[in-house]
Amino acid sequence: MAKSKTGFSCSGCGAIFGQWQGQCPECGEWNTVFETLIDKPNSTRSEKFLGYSGQTLAQIQSMADIHLDETARISSTFSEMDRVLGGGVVPGSVVLLGGDPGIGKSTLLLQVLCQLPQGIGTLYVTGEESLSQVTLRARRLGLPEGNIRLLAETDIERITHISHLEKPRIMVIDSIQTMFLQDISSAPGSVSQVRETAAHLARFAKQTDTMIFLVGHVTKEGGVAGPRILEHIMDAVIFIEGRTDSRFRVMRALKNRFGAVNELGVFAMTESGMKEVKNPSAIFLSRFDNPAPGSVVMVVWEGSRPLLVEIQALMDQAYGGAPKRVAVGMELNRLAMLLAVLHRHGGIPVYDQDVFINIVGGVSVRETSADLALLLALTSSLHSQALPKGLVVFGEVGLSGEIRPVAGGLERLREAIKHGFTHAIIPKANAPKSRIDGLEVIAVQFLSEALTAIRNF
Numbered sequence: 001m002a003k004s005k006t007g008f009s010c011s012g013c014g015a016i017f018g019q020w021q022g023q024c025p026e027c028g029e030w031n032t033v034f035e036t037l038i039d040k041p042n043s044t045r046s047e048k049f050l051g052y053s054g055q056t057l058a059q060i061q062s063m064a065d066i067h068l069d070e071t072a073r074i075s076s077t078f079s080e081m082d083r084v085l086g087g088g089v090v091p092g093s094v095v096l097l098g099g100d101p102g103i104g105k106s107t108l109l110l111q112v113l114c115q116l117p118q119g120i121g122t123l124y125v126t127g128e129e130s131l132s133q134v135t136l137r138a139r140r141l142g143l144p145e146g147n148i149r150l151l152a153e154t155d156i157e158r159i160t161h162i163s164h165l166e167k168p169r170i171m172v173i174d175s176i177q178t179m180f181l182q183d184i185s186s187a188p189g190s191v192s193q194v195r196e197t198a199a200h201l202a203r204f205a206k207q208t209d210t211m212i213f214l215v216g217h218v219t220k221e222g223g224v225a226g227p228r229i230l231e232h233i234m235d236a237v238i239f240i241e242g243r244t245d246s247r248f249r250v251m252r253a254l255k256n257r258f259g260a261v262n263e264l265g266v267f268a269m270t271e272s273g274m275k276e277v278k279n280p281s282a283i284f285l286s287r288f289d290n291p292a293p294g295s296v297v298m299v300v301w302e303g304s305r306p307l308l309v310e311i312q313a314l315m316d317q318a319y320g321g322a323p324k325r326v327a328v329g330m331e332l333n334r335l336a337m338l339l340a341v342l343h344r345h346g347g348i349p350v351y352d353q354d355v356f357i358n359i360v361g362g363v364s365v366r367e368t369s370a371d372l373a374l375l376l377a378l379t380s381s382l383h384s385q386a387l388p389k390g391l392v393v394f395g396e397v398g399l400s401g402e403i404r405p406v407a408g409g410l411e412r413l414r415e416a417i418k419h420g421f422t423h424a425i426i427p428k429a430n431a432p433k434s435r436i437d438g439l440e441v442i443a444v445q446f447l448s449e450a451l452t453a454i455r456n457f
């Protein structure tokens with residue numbers, strides 16, 4: 001193949017240069033100029049437009065005439081993963097699976113390819129481990145081996161050439177940081193290589209309808225080989241997160257052209273590989289049988305489903321200086337606002353109290369439905385009065401102390417009932433029209449009513 005021309009372009013403004021620059025002279029940004037492939041001269045393009053090159057010309061079509069095959073999605077064999085993907089893997093899509101090294105990306109994708117039904121062609125391209133290492137892992141996990149094809153290769157043009165002949169339906173590239181294009185002089189893992197190899201694979205996926213998973217390790221800065229360079233090339237960007245001290249892994253879509261983002265899938269890393277956690281609510285609740293002051297269970301909305309999450313608050317007498325405000329798993333500004341509401345509309349002053357908030361299980365709550373639970377947890381801590389074990393709370397709190405409704409009220413209540421909760425303090429506008437067996441609903445319109453309700457427990 002003829003060597004393509006390379007040059008340097010700015011990832012910020014797109015300007016092209018003959019040589020590398022530390023600062024882009026066009027837009028003034030630093031560290032944005034990387035080596036890149038430059039298009040061939042325009043003459044071949046006009047040939048293409050005129051149809052001389054033997055390619056079929058693209059035609060304008062009416063949208064109504066375009067036929068879609070909704071059943072074409074393939075299940076990844078994990079329902080948790082399918083949900084994050086928006087209902088399975090879409091043909092011709094490129095999905096980036098990112099995460100810290102050792103989080104379980106290779107293990108999960110190996111399981112997926114092995115477990116796919118016979119007849120769906122697979123190809124697992126490994127650039128990090130040898131074929132025997134991959135096989136050893138599959139054997140140890142007891143995975144079926146009949147359907148998986150392996151290739152140890154890092155030259156991306158050879159990979160696409162081989163898969164053009166092999167024609168897998170679904171392909172895994174592990175990892176994008178080990179892959180390279182010969183035309184680019186920088187080392188594998190550099191921004192230029194990662195971006196160009198990913199773009200090459202994306203084109204291959206679209207042209208051949210192959211589904212491609214790219215494994216990408218997250219750098220210390222939190223991006224996959226440099227900030228956001230891959231996001232626009234990918235159809236979906238999925239991250240696996242988890243704390244090193246916990247065996248639970250949370251899978252989240254940061255971008256998805258074929259489904260909702262912020263969808264959440266929960267897995268556990270076990271001795272037999274990644275197992276899905278079908279009932280994730282249970283893991284975000286702390287396991288104390290006796291309720292503790294300052295602890296409240298709330299129902300938050302994650303992606304397309306409700307999730308029970310415990311919030312803990314601690315108020316402590318502040319001595320000198322400005323009182324501390326610390327929030328883990330929620331926004332500090334929201335906490336400050338709610339503390340003001342608690343003072344003005346709940347009559348509870350907190351200017352002399354240090355306030356600490358923690359969301360159990362390492363989840364981050366960005367939803368306003370946590371407001372009411374937070375204020376009740378704070379009050380419970382301040383008065384050292386534990387709330388009943390079977391209580392769940394949700395609702396947004398407005399600046400005038402009014403309790404505002406949140407989306408999905410009924411689904412949230414159902415999730416609570418499923419986990420044996422018997423009492424719920426919720427916004428009046430979310431109250432169910434008819435009685436629900438086994439659940440006492442306390443519907444409130446103002447913060448003061450909620451505070452009265454917990455005093456009377």
Ligand code: TYD
Pocket residue numbers: 099100101102103104105106107108137141269270271272273274
């Ligand atoms: P791996 O999939 O290699 O991570 P990544 O590809 O994201 O870098 O996972 C490696 C970690 O998972 C390693 O620390 C060991 C652990 N692990 C298990 O706990 N159980 C298992 O069955 C396997 C295969 C790995």
Ligand code: MG
Pocket residue numbers: 102105106107128174
């Ligand atoms: Mg790996």
